[in-house]
Amino acid sequence: MSTPPIQWYPGHIAKAERSLKEQLKRVDVVLEVRDARIPLATRHPQVQEWIASKTKVLVLNRVDMISPAVRQLWTQWFLQHGEKPYFTNAQQGEGVVAISKAAAEAGVEVNKKRSDRGLLPRPVRAVVIGFPNVGKSALINRLLKKRVVESARRAGVTKQLRWVRISDQIELLDAPGIIPWKLDDQDAAFKLAICDDIGEASYDNQRVAAALVDLLNDLIVTDPDLLPQSPLKSRYELDSAPFSGEEYLQNLADQRNKGDIERTARQMLNDFRKGLFGAIPLDLPPQPQ
Numbered sequence: 015m016s017t018p019p020i021q022w023y024p025g026h027i028a029k030a031e032r033s034l035k036e037q038l039k040r041v042d043v044v045l046e047v048r049d050a051r052i053p054l055a056t057r058h059p060q061v062q063e064w065i066a067s068k069t070k071v072l073v074l075n076r077v078d079m080i081s082p083a084v085r086q087l088w089t090q091w092f093l094q095h096g097e098k099p100y101f102t103n104a105q106q107g108e109g110v111v112a113i114s115k116a117a118a119e120a121g122v123e124v125n126k127k128r129s130d131r132g133l134l135p136r137p138v139r140a141v142v143i144g145f146p147n148v149g150k151s152a153l154i155n156r157l158l159k160k161r162v163v164e165s166a167r168r169a170g171v172t173k174q175l176r177w178v179r180i181s182d183q184i185e186l187l188d189a190p191g192i193i194p195w196k197l198d199d200q201d202a203a204f205k206l207a208i209c210d211d212i213g214e215a216s217y218d219n220q221r222v223a224a225a226l227v228d229l230l231n232d233l234i235v236t237d238p239d240l241l242p243q244s245p246l247k248s249r250y251e252l253d254s255a256p257f258s259g260e261e262y263l264q265n266l267a268d269q270r271n272k273g274d275i276e277r278t279a280r281q282m283l284n285d286f287r288k289g290l291f292g293a294i295p296l297d298l299p300p301q302p303q
């Protein structure tokens with residue numbers, strides 16, 4: 015049997031899940047960060063159950079990596095599904111004030127319940143959670159207005175646990191909760207790997223890069239208005255439309271890297287992650303059937 019294109023390490027998943035549940039026990043409000051390019055692939059089916067009745071603020075980060083039209087579509091879709099999305103660019107600080115406000119509002123409710131039980135008010139306790147590399151640390155640093163948590167392009171850099179005060183109203187766990195993913199949904203797994211939002215996993219660069227080309231080819235046909243025209247052709251002067259992902263990679267490798275497919279795959283993934291193909295959504299709101 016051939017190796018699956020994306021593999022998770024069960025030990026890492028179990029450990030991340032335990033530590034996330036531990037963090038969730040201590041807070042009133044959960045700031046769930048997803049990648050705005052893949053808001054569905056960065057959604058974990060069990061998170062809602064883990065969060066239970068706590069207030070959730072849904073953050074779609076990397077808003078700079080999707081177009082305003084895609085942002086608008088997601089806003090409508092989430093509102094229709096009973097959730098208000100907050101869009102941020104945590105790297106630049108855009109949209110972060112609204113997140114603080116939403117968390118502080120949740121605190122009003124928490125303190126009302128406390129006062130009903132004869133308890134004194136206290137700052138609302140919050141935690142930022144999300145898949146690896148979606149921008150949790152960058153968001154925390156922006157909320158704190160300083161660089162406390164290490165934020166890096168490498169996935170999986172976040173470790174210890176501390177409370178930090180954001181304002182009189184909010185205390186934040188400075189270590190984000192990392193949501194681990196499992197292998198059940200291969201489409202989502204490919205998107206996570208393409209966006210580098212999978213942390214402790216190993217994957218086959220060539221199959222992931224080929225999947226990216228196939229996804230882009232589909233998007234060019236189904237939603238041409240929602241992405242730049244011929245993004246691969248613009249970058250590499252080789253049109254992807256006539257090829258499957260695998261064929262395209264082979265052709266591009268021949269043209270640019272003396273047939274070195276692995277090197278070409280890595281370059282392509284890197285270019286995509288740096289936004290060099292333009293603003294490209296890999297998830298779009300599902301159409302009603």
Ligand SMILES: Nc1nc2c(ncn2[C@@H]2O[C@H](COP(=O)(O)OP(=O)(O)OP(=O)(O)O)[C@@H](O)[C@H]2O)c(=O)[nH]1
Pocket residue numbers: 075076077078079102103104105106144145146147148149150151152153164165166167168169170171172190192213
């Ligand atoms: N373009 C863009 N880059 C971002 C944004 N937010 C974060 N980044 C970058 O994405 C990378 C990952 O961000 P982190 O804040 O380290 O992500 P994390 O979720 O804490 O990652 P882990 O610790 O691996 O779980 C860094 O290079 C950030 O600068 C954003 O809104 N837009």
